Amino acid sequence: MTKKKLFILVVAIVVIVPVVFLLLNRPKHPTSPVTEETLDSLEVIEIPEPELLYGLPVDSFQIEESKVKRNQFLADIFLKAGVDYPTINTIVEKIKPVFDVRKIKVGNPYTLFYGTDSLKQLKHFVYAIDNTDYIVVSLEDSIRAYRDVKEIRNELKTAAGVINSSLWVTMTEHDINPLLAIELSEIFAWTVDFFGIEKGDNFKVYYDELYVDSVSIGIGKIHSAVFHHRGKDYYAFNYIEDSLAHFFDEEGQSLRKAFLKAPLKFSRISSRFSNSRLHPVLKIRRPHHGIDYAAPTGTPVYALGDGRVIARAYQKRGGGNYIKIKHNSVYTTVYMHLHGFAKGITKGSHVRQGQLIGYVGSTGLSTGPHLDFRVFKNGKPVDPLRIDAPPVNPVKEENMEAFKSFIQPLKEQLDAIPLPSAEKK
Incomplete structure (x- = not known):
């Protein structure tokens, strides 16, 4: 081996040996295993969602x-x-x-x-x-x-109000979406006389309001409601039976009755059922076996219940344009002074409850636009406001226990909603 090679070898040994020694003897730091605890202690940097x-x-x-x-x-x-x-x-x-x-x-x-x-x-x-x-x-x-x-967002809400004049006005007074008035009038159409609402009547309701971009676009599902009318509480619970949602009271009776409470919406009663009424045109006293609903010309009129049209005619010195519907072997209804008839309504045609049949008018012996509505039971006139039509489709007996369990918390929630003051804001 030459002196040069020997010198290089010695230098290499002098340099490498200390380095290896230091590597082998460097202080060792304990390592921690990765666990849920150590992960929780780490700082998490959240990346914000982009605004869309x-x-x-x-x-x-x-x-x-x-x-x-x-x-x-x-x-x-x-x-x-x-x-x-x-x-x-x-x-x-x-x-x-x-x-x-x-x-x-x-x-x-x-x-x-x-x-x-x-x-x-x-x-x-x-x-x-x-x-x-x-x-x-x-x-x-x-x-x-x-x-x-756009994404539609459901927001669960409660609403309550004491009525001073009308349901619609009460909604606006308490900053409630007035469309809720229409929903409630549909739900309680068979149990509450919305043309006879009295001061002090009140309501409570659990419902979904629909929003898009923080703007309300309407009323969603009504979960439960109670309407206090003429001293009585009428409950409504949205319950699914046989894959269909219906409104039932606390006893499991359907709120859908055989007849609507009235054949038109948002009006007032100008004359009630009477055996001796002063006729506004003839100026003589005679029976008025019906209810007069004052409403603007053209207001839609709906069939009170399922039935068959047995008359669609004009009576010059009396009811003007009128429709008579036979609902069953017991009940017949008559709609008088109509401005006109709905398309497809002819003698012999079948109609469904709530179907449009005509429009309010002032034909015949009339002083102004109104609907003269009459009900006959077994051929005899009866007060339409006193009809107590039986409910249909109650909760099935085998589902009653489940129904009771379902409505109990809803009823407790409704009862716990405080009523606001009846005074205007």
Whole structure:
């Protein structure tokens, strides 16, 4: 071995040996196994969800919002946004399968999504058809169009009110969606006389209100309600039996009765059932075996129950245009002074409960628009407001225990809702 090689070997040994020694004898730090506890102690950095508008990330675009103006067409909007005619023609063809562009309405909102660079090219166009549905035209890469629906959010709410004048007014007084009045009038149509609402009557209700973008779009499911009318509480519980939802009272009796309480909505009683009434035209006293509901001409009139039309005619010196419906072997109803008849209503036709049959008018011997409504039981006139039609389709006996368990917490919740003051806000 030459002296040079020997020198290199000695140097290598001098350098490497200390390094190996240090590596073998370096202080060892204890390691901790990864457990749920150690994971919990680690700092978690949460990445915020991107803000979306019509499913598109807001921070990725320059956004302009506007509304369709009078005499403005789809082509006008795209031309103003810098889109050329050939592209507009392609857009129209792409939209056709999902929306008729001729149905664009004045005042409906639309949104333009531009790129963030200096070119400001249109990337997406969105037209809102209504509160929930919208059309998206995407111009990125290739042109495509599709229809989508905004997320509808259910918010569980309670409402209560004491009536001063009308159910509708009470709703507005207590900042309750007035559409709830319509829902309650439908639910309790067979048990509460909404034309005879008295001061002090009250209601409590659990329901869902529907929201899109924090804006209410209507009333959803009514879970339970109670209406206090003329000293009595009428409960309604939304219960599913045989895969169908119905409203039942606390005893499991259906709130759907054989007859509606009244054949029209939102009116007032101008004359009640009487054996001696001063006739407003003839000025003589004679029996008035019906109920007069004052309402504007054209107000819809509905069949009180299922039945067959046995008369549809005109009586010049009496009831004017009138319809007579035979419901069963016991009951017959008559609707008089009609302005006209609903389409398809002829003698012999069958009608369903709540079906439109005609419109309030002032034909015949009448001083103004109203419906003269009469009920005959076994051929004899009876007071329509005193009909106590039996309920139909009660909860089945084998389901009664489950029904009782289902409604118990709902009833407790309803009873616990405080009634607001009857005074106006």
